[in-house]
Amino acid sequence: MNGLIDIAELSIEELDSLMAVAEDIIENPEKYQDSCKHKKLATLFFEPSTRTRLSFEAAMHELGGSVIGFSDGDNSSAVKGESVADTARVVGCYADIIAMRHFIEGAPFVADRNCAVPVINAGDGGHNHPTQTLADLLTIKREKGRLNNLTVGFCGDLKYGRTVHSLCTALSRYQGIKFVFIAPKELKIPSYLIYEVIEKNGIEYVECDNLEEAMPELDILYMTRVQGERFEDKAEYERLKDSYILTMDKMAHAKEDMIVLHPLPRVNEISTQVDYDPRACYFKQVLNGKYMRMALILKLLGSATKGISADAVRPTPLTDDANGECKCQNTKCITHTEQELQQAFKLVDKDMNILRCKYCETRAK
Ligand code: CP
Numbered sequence: 001m002n003g004l005i006d007i008a009e010l011s012i013e014e015l016d017s018l019m020a021v022a023e024d025i026i027e028n029p030e031k032y033q034d035s036c037k038h039k040k041l042a043t044l045f046f047e048p049s050t051r052t053r054l055s056f057e058a059a060m061h062e063l064g065g066s067v068i069g070f071s072d073g074d075n076s077s078a079v080k081g082e083s084v085a086d087t088a089r090v091v092g093c094y095a096d097i098i099a100m101r102h103f104i105e106g107a108p109f110v111a112d113r114n115c116a117v118p119v120i121n122a123g124d125g126g127h128n129h130p131t132q133t134l135a136d137l138l139t140i141k142r143e144k145g146r147l148n149n150l151t152v153g154f155c156g157d158l159k160y161g162r163t164v165h166s167l168c169t170a171l172s173r174y175q176g177i178k179f180v181f182i183a184p185k186e187l188k189i190p191s192y193l194i195y196e197v198i199e200k201n202g203i204e205y206v207e208c209d210n211l212e213e214a215m216p217e218l219d220i221l222y223m224t225r226v227q228g229e230r231f232e233d234k235a236e237y238e239r240l241k242d243s244y245i246l247t248m249d250k251m252a253h254a255k256e257d258m259i260v261l262h263p264l265p266r267v268n269e270i271s272t273q274v275d276y277d278p279r280a281c282y283f284k285q286v287l288n289g290k291y292m293r294m295a296l297i298l299k300l301l302g303s304a305t306k307g308i309s310a311d312a313v314r315p316t317p318l319t320d321d322a323n324g325e326c327k328c329q330n331t332k333c334i335t336h337t338e339q340e341l342q343q344a345f346k347l348v349d350k351d352m353n354i355l356r357c358k359y360c361e362t363r364a365k
Helices: 012-027 051-062 084-091 107-114 130-144 162-171 191-198 211-217 234-240 272-276 282-302
Strands: 040-045 066-070 097-102 119-124 150-155 177-182 204-208 220-223 259-261 345-349 354-357
Touching: 012 130, 012 282, 040 051, 040 084, 051 066, 051 097, 051 119, 051 130, 051 282, 084 097, 084 107, 097 107, 097 282, 107 119, 119 130, 130 162, 130 220, 130 259, 130 282, 150 162, 150 211, 162 177, 162 191, 177 211, 259 282
Parallel strands: 040 066, 040 097, 097 119, 150 177, 150 220, 177 204, 220 259
Antiparallel strands: 345 354
16 A cells, blocks of 8 residues: 555455554653654645644644645645645655545546655545544444444435545444435435445344434434535525434433534534533544654555656556556546546456446446
């Protein structure tokens, strides 16, 4: 592993090890205060962020390192037409590690393939958000005492909610997990996650649209914001944005030890009254995210196989693809904006002959 693009790149053992390091940092912060002395993190954020960017920056400062970067792609040479690959190649000459958020799906993957230092996906469009999953997993472990034998309800925008996609992928590898997907039909979880991750791992799941009815069996309720910025049809967003609002009346149907998670930002899908309930753990997630990002930076800098050299700034060719088509049907995919991305598809199921885009996982036509 060079960077971290998809949570599936980390084994359960690696996740356990990251959580153990994060918990050691919580207990003994002084042990780590110089761990990244003379190292630089670059935060390249082409999309707005409060938690992810600032927690990465706080994480690097607390490890004794320093931070460069930008919080708005419009202040970078991307506005002059510079590609993601070139941007990453250049920043890899200045920093030891990069955290990239981009509205284009697959952009951090292309960056990681093309630069000399590890790239961390800090959220790519509606696709994935693996470091939010690290925050979620540590919160579940610390609040529930386990990561197996849990019934997890995901509620809201499961179509565009990238944190949902990454957390489902991670939890699908644990024992005794059941998922309850609560969403309007327009915002259902993508079918590739159902067929190729959840069913493939033998995970029990149900899909429904009633939060109140689902509530009593849940150990965890993962609320999400309806992602207005991803909708092509703004009228549809207006119609769906208040589909679910968690109130204390609804909390009355939940188990006494259920926990409520939310990646934040919240708009109005959780009433502020719920914040006072001890089962509300979404601000604990924020803090845990910083510790998990510290652990991840330590891991990636410790195991970095890349290095700065003339050769290292050359792109890594993609060699293991199933065919040579190069445009994905998802118009938000990086194959539409980056020149010369070849062989975009990978064979994910030989028996069914299912091809998926290597960058955004959309099924090939
Ligand atoms: N959870 C999360 O990604 O928050 P930000 O968009 O503020 O980074």
